[in-house]
Amino acid sequence: MSTPLIEICNASKTFFGIKALDDVSLALPAGHLLGLIGQNGAGKSTLMNILGGVVQPDHGGHMSLQASPMPRATRPMPPRAASRSSTRSLTCSPT
Ligand SMILES: Nc1ncnc2c1ncn2[C@@H]1O[C@H](COP(=O)(O)OP(=O)(O)O)[C@@H](O)[C@H]1O
Numbered sequence: 001m002s003t004p005l006i007e008i009c010n011a012s013k014t015f016f017g018i019k020a021l022d023d024v025s026l027a028l029p030a031g032h033l034l035g036l037i038g039q040n041g042a043g044k045s046t047l048m049n050i051l052g053g054v055v056q057p058d059h060g061g062h063m064s065l066q067a068s069p070m071p072r073a074t075r076p077m078p079p080r081a082a083s084r085s086s087t088r089s090l091t092c093s094p095t
């Protein structure tokens, strides 16, 4: 397989004891579209917020863009701001 455009490995995130993401990995090749589907609370926005650098994973979540390491979120964002951010910065179509 060619080098993925974007990749995240083994990301986990817990909010106040609720596991939003459990060891999620994703590799997206260039030129592909990916649909992220799941019921409310499945962790879609959390994954996008980690990829966008808005939310810091608890552990794992090593990310790369065209094989270069991507920085993680450097400081936690207040919970309400983090929940709103994905629709502003990362979502291209309504969910
Ligand atoms: N910033 C946050 N603060 C507290 N809990 C959160 C936050 N973001 C998400 N959660 C919780 O994490 C889980 C996954 O939420 P979310 O990623 O928004 O799922 P989806 O986008 O698939 O509906 C839910 O239980 C949600 O309540």
Ligand SMILES: [Mg+2]
Pocket: 044, 045, 046, 095
């Ligand atoms: Mg969402």
